[in-house]
Amino acid sequence: MFTFTPILGAAADDDKSLACQSLLTFDSNVRVLIDVGWDDKFSPELLNELERLTPTIDLILLTHATVSHLGAFAYAYKHFPGFDSIPVYATLPVINMGRMVTIDAYATAWFTSRPSEPFQISEVDSIFDKIHTLKYSQQFSLNAKLSSLRISAYNAGHSLGGTIWRLQYGQEDVLHAVDWNHAVERHLNSSLLLTSPESFNRPTALINGARAGSSLRKKEETLANAVARGLAKGGSVLLPTSTTARALELCHFLDAYWTEHKLTEIPLFFVSRTGSRTMSYARSMLEWMSSSIVREWEEKGSETPFVFKYLKVVSSEEEVISVRGRKVIIASGQGLEWGPARNVFAEECSAEGNTVVFTQEVDHESLGGQILNAWKLATDAISDDVKFGRISMQKQLELRRSVPLEGEELQKFLDAERERQAFAERQTAIDIKNRTLLDQEDLSESESSDSEDDEVTVDGVEEKLDVGVLILTQTEDVFDYDVRGAKTLKNKMFPFVPRRIRKDAYGEIIRTEDYLRAEERDEGKLSGKDENDVAWNEEIGKKRKWADDQDEEKVVVIPSKTVVEKRLVTVRCEITFIDFEGLADARSIQMIIPQLQPRKVILISGTTQQSESLSAGLRNAGIEEVYVPEADTSINASMDTSAFEVxxxxxxxxxxxxxxxxxxEYSVAQIKGKLLRVEQLAKDNSTAAADNADDQTDTNELELLPxxxxxxxxxxxxxxxxxxxxxxxxxxxxxxxxxxxxxxxxxxxxxxxxxxxxxxxxxxxxxxxxxxxxxxxxxxxxxxxxxxxxxxx
Structure with a gap:
């Protein structure tokens, strides 16, 4: 049996958000959550149902590295009890790019400026490190309660590492395909739904996204003409976009366009708080991209893709705003609710010579959604494929920006940090001591003398330290220990142990990381924090390298805080929308899905109008069972069969x-038997039997025949x-x-x-x-x- 419940992302009117959260329930009460999306405004009420369901969820799968697909993952991981114990699976690009979009979005999210909802940005890396990695087409079986479930990831297009999930449980073969693209792009291959539909072998249920891209041809040419039109008026052009999902395609295309037309006098920026680290990740994951990217790499020789000639990657909107005159800005935050795009828009929107080009669909309630709705009304009479128009709008905006801590605030932060580190060190020493006391019961007498000491790691070097000594403070030149519990006289006299050279049976132990080549060391950094990116709430006084494509310098990261500034802005710039989202158009969807021969189709992630239109097209193509569920309404999409598990x-x-x-793949055999139904006997008292009718259950038993x-x-x-x-x-x-x-x-x-x-x-x-x-x-x-x-x- 299989049921589907859309927590977020069910068909609704135009005021819906794009956030996706889907719950799939199989026999034996196995529950799988696909996507942990959030809206651009980070509305806390949208997560109430997810928090309620968290104790019942057995598995989480992530599809795309966007706010609408995983924006709430890190927040739920920290704040919802039990969420951190649920196994999570995704492809490597979704994990890496997901942490980038989360850091970028959370930097200006509503909870960063509220003391009651603290969230350290530095926690995002460790949270995403807990996700398990799967490759495309890798069949994976789980353990324990999920042992009967097999999951596989397939290429969806649309975003780097974007995934179509296939879940097989008994006779149920479910395909989850939300946001996919049938077209080959600059850095992405087309979805496997088009290239190899026979791989999915007639799924019992297909969960498909109702959102579709436009059928506009020559989208790159159209976008280039829109940018050229804006520059011809002498103003700037702003393109709000998602941090990772579509920014890579935009950056690659516009840098190539600048190179082809030699637009050396016009600055081209990509502004994102995680921009340089995002590009580093992209350069390390070429095997997940299209063959054209690999050919480009081979043709350039030593250079790699996403090392740009004209496009400059910056992390601060102030650097972009300070540049006057003509310029093109790709800014993260497609809905203008978070990220640098909001602050850049507030500075640029009041000039009539400037242009804002939206390239993605955005949440209706976001600032970008309000602007696009007003633009649609203003340009409704225009029949051109690409419509340019102006709107008359004034908005009171809350602008969030990071400022360094100073004076008393900085001192309080440093004191709290020292106290936190000291407490963590004391707790570590206590844990080691307790663990050692338990282990000593199993040690032989010959080893008892060695058991008085235990290994701890200080500054990355393993040393011997008496576990009876509590570490109160340990800095570069100050050692403050509580030696009253020390077991040896030596440590009571002076509890300091010099660093020792570790040896084993073959001699001194070699640290392999000391012998890595420079490029290997750089790739290793991608799995953690990147030296080439300025982050928030990092280690105090830690020296890091600021990497620009042209020059490098050493900087010291200073703790910062988020401040909110209210500003009244007037929108006078020119507005247009050019679809560059990388989604299959409605006509292509209606042609490709029937080739999969799904028994049932469930449509989500679209407006009511989009869902009804696609539903009618699929029915005309011969698919009889097409469902459009409402929010929190379960659809029984089980395979129609009388088979039983024996x-x-x-x-x-x-x-x-x-x-x-x-x-x-599997083995078959035939046995002959007779299915008997054994009913639970009611109690003698008819009244009691009626009262307990709901508690009666049926079981099946198979009696084998000769x-x-x-x-x-x-x-x-x-x-x-x-x-x-x-x-x-x-x-x-x-x-x-x-x-x-x-x-x-x-x-x-x-x-x-x-x-x-x-x-x-x-x-x-x-x-x-x-x-x-x-x-x-x-x-x-x-x-x-x-x-x-x-x-x-």
Whole structure:
């Protein structure tokens, strides 16, 4: 049994947010949460249902590195009890880029300026490090309660590492495909839904996003013309975008456009608080990108993609705002509610010569959504594909920015930090002491003298320290220890242990990190904090490297705080919208989904109008069961079958003749039995039985019948010929034929030509047809095809 419940992202009117949270429930009460999205305003009330359901969730899967898909993940991880114990899976790019968009968004989120909702940005890295990594097409089975569930990740397009999730549980084969793209882009391949639809083998349920991109052709050319139009008026052009999902495509395209047209006199910026680190991640994950990116890397030689010639990556909006005259700014924060885009917009929107180009759909309630709604009304009469217009609007904006701590605030922060470090060190020493006391009970007498000391790590170096000594303060030149519990006289005299060289049976222990090449060391930094990016709330006085593409310098990171400034702004700039979101258009969706032959389709993540339009198109294409669920409404999308799960004993399993299907994915056999229903007996008292009617449950029991002959068995089962069970995948069949000495090549969709004499076709109903003249090749090919199937007689 399978039920689907949209927590966030159900079809609604135009005032909905883009946040996605979907709950999938399988038999045995296995619950899987897909996406932990949030809206651009970070509304706390949207997370109430997620907090309530947290104790019941068994698994979390993440699809895209955007606020609408994982914006609430770090917040829930810290604030919702039990959320941190749920296993989480995602692809490597979603993990890396997800931490970047989270840091960028949380820097100006509503809870950063509220003492009642503290959140240290430095915690984001450690939270995302807890996520388990999966590769594309990797089938993964879980343990314990989830042992019957298999999950697989497939390329979705739209964003780097974006994922279509396939979940297989018993007879249920569920495909979760929200926000995917069928087109190849500069740095992304197309979704596997288009390139290999047969890989999904007729899912029992397809959960698909109703949001679709526009059918506008030559989008890059259209966007370039819009930017050129804005520059021709002598003003600046602002392009709000998501931190990682679409920013990479925009940055790569515009830098190439600047290079082609040699626009050396016009500054081109990408402003994001995690910009340089985002580009470092992108350069380290080329294997997740399109082949054109790899070719570009090979053609450039020593240079790598996302090392830009004209585009300058900056982390502060002040650096962009200070540049006067013509300029183009790509700024993170597509809805103008968080990120540098909001502050840049507040500075640039009042000049009539400036232009704001929205390239993505945004939340209706966000500042960007309000502006776009007003723009649509103002340009409704314009029939052009790309509409430019002005709106008359005044807005009171709250602008958040980070300022360094000074004076008394800085001193209080330093005192609190020292106290926190001292408490952590004392607690570590106590934990080590307690652990050692327990371990000493199992040590032999010969080892008892060594057990008085235990290893601790100080400044990254393992040393011997008496665990009876409590560390009160330890800085570079000050050692304050409580030695009253020390076990040795030496430590009571002076509790300092010099650093020792560690040795094992082969000599001095070698630290492999000391011998890494420079590029390997840089790649290693990508899994943690990056030296090339200024972060918030970092270690006090820690020296880090500020990396620009042109020069480098040493800086000291000073603790900062978020301050809120209210400003009245008047919008006078020109507004336009050009779809650059990387989503499949509605017509393509209606053509591709029927090829998957899903038994049921569930539409989410769209407005009511979008869902109804797509639903009608899919029904016209032959899909009868299409559902558009409302928020918190469960849809029973189970496979319509009368099959039952039966547990057989190991003794019976040994007597059954098992047959492997293609690739050994599973084995099948046939047993004959009679299904008996055993009902729980009611109590003698009829009144008590009525009161307890709701507590009565039904169970099923299988009574095996005596073994019969094959003929009797076939007659009893109503079979006149053997039944072939399994699925033949033509790509695997081609490899098997070649390995057996045959020649095989594809000749059109669903047709494999073997030895230039035999044709193997896969029909629409997944049946296999072998055609050819009678001869040795025909029978050999037919035998190999039959080896993929199990024959039940």
């Amino acid at each position: 547990t057989i004993s190991s003794e019976l399993a040994k007597l059954i003749k098992w047959q492997d299907t293609a690739g050994g 073994i019969t002959t094959k003929q009797e068995h076939a007659t009893a089962a109503g079979l006149t010929k053997p039944v072939m069970v399994g699925d033949v995948r033509l790509a695997e069949l081609k490899r098997r034929l070649i390995s057996n000495g045959h020649r095989a090549e594809f000749r059109g969709e669903g047709m494999l030509l073997c030895d230039k004499q035999v044709v193997v076709r896969k029909l629409d109903n997944n049946e296999i047809l072998v055609e050819g003249g009678v001869g040795k090749e025909f029978y050999e090919v037919r035998k190999i095809v039959a080896s993929f199937l199990a024959k039940i007689t």
